[in-house]
Amino acid sequence: MHRFHEKVALVTGAAQGIGRRVAERMAAEGARLVLVDRSELVFELQEQLGAHCEVLTLTADLEQYTECDRVMQAAVERFGRLDILINNVGGTIWAKPFEHYEAPQIEAEVRRSLFPTLWCCHAALPYMLEQGSGAIVNVSSIATRSVNRVPYGAAKGGVNALTACLAFETAGRGIRVNATAPGGTEAPPRRIPRNSAEQSPQEQVWYQQIVDQTVDSSLMKRYGTIDEQVEPILFLASDAAAYITGLVMPVGGGDQG
Numbered sequence: 001m002h003r004f005h006e007k008v009a010l011v012t013g014a015a016q017g018i019g020r021r022v023a024e025r026m027a028a029e030g031a032r033l034v035l036v037d038r039s040e041l042v043f044e045l046q047e048q049l050g051a052h053c054e055v056l057t058l059t060a061d062l063e064q065y066t067e068c069d070r071v072m073q074a075a076v077e078r079f080g081r082l083d084i085l086i087n088n089v090g091g092t093i094w095a096k097p098f099e100h101y102e103a104p105q106i107e108a109e110v111r112r113s114l115f116p117t118l119w120c121c122h123a124a125l126p127y128m129l130e131q132g133s134g135a136i137v138n139v140s141s142i143a144t145r146s147v148n149r150v151p152y153g154a155a156k157g158g159v160n161a162l163t164a165c166l167a168f169e170t171a172g173r174g175i176r177v178n179a180t181a182p183g184g185t186e187a188p189p190r191r192i193p194r195n196s197a198e199q200s201p202q203e204q205v206w207y208q209q210i211v212d213q214t215v216d217s218s219l220m221k222r223y224g225t226i227d228e229q230v231e232p233i234l235f236l237a238s239d240a241a242a243y244i245t246g247l248v249m250p251v252g253g254g255d256q257g
Contacts, residue, residue, distance in 0.1 A: 003238040005030035009084035015041040017187045019088040021230045027053040034075040062116035068123040082127045087138045089116035095207045098150040109151035114158045137236045138179040142257030167246030176245040178236040183252025184214040184223035219254025
């Protein structure tokens with residue numbers, strides 16, 4: 001398959017997990033890649049993929065708009081266009097009942113899981129509008145209906161609304177905007193954890209409640225694999241989904257989120 005032959009695709013959060021696998025799969029299908037992550041681990045991926053495709057690798061803090069603007073500009077300066085944007089940055093930092101969150105923690109969850117997607121969409125839009133085409137895939141979450149993740153769920157609810165509203169605005173100008181909403185995903189341990197503090201016994205209980213609720217809510221009663229999460233992203237980014245926009249696709253084994 002060469003769904004992305006000569007397409008320029010920018011993948012955020014590319015150093016680990018879903019983002020890394022998206023990049024690997026797109027490289028195998030002929031994409032020219034811009035890989036962005038706040039961690040320098042992303043340069044390891046460039047070494048892995050560089051022999052097989054054209055790769056530009058950048059480190060950036062995508063919670064800041066100026067950084068999002070910088071990476072989009074760098075992508076277009078290098079490749080002359082931007083065909084695909086995969087917004088993959090985000091993830092639960094803390095897991096606990098809402099009353100136990102401190103105000104700065106609530107703000108941090110929203111900054112992590114809403115603003116990188118919001119800012120990257122805004123920064124990429126002028127380039128896609130000028131060329132009259134583009135596909136954006138936002139990675140949301142079924143955690144919009146879950147336990148012990150209210151701030152994260154609120155942020156991902158914002159991603160869902162962003163996806164729908166931006167699709168309305170841009171469909172007539174050649175741009176498609178969709179999202180996947182992953183459920184629980186079996187992934188290798190994170191090399192850089194989202195929260196560096198060691199979990200207390202109580203926090204371990206609260207996190208296990210998330211795991212139990214996620215499995216129970218899934219009709220398939222299991223977590224998904226990385227590839228089971230990545231394939232819907234690739235489909236929505238490809239021309240095979242040319243008549244699909246404004247969709248938030250749950251990928252949770254039947255859990256609709």
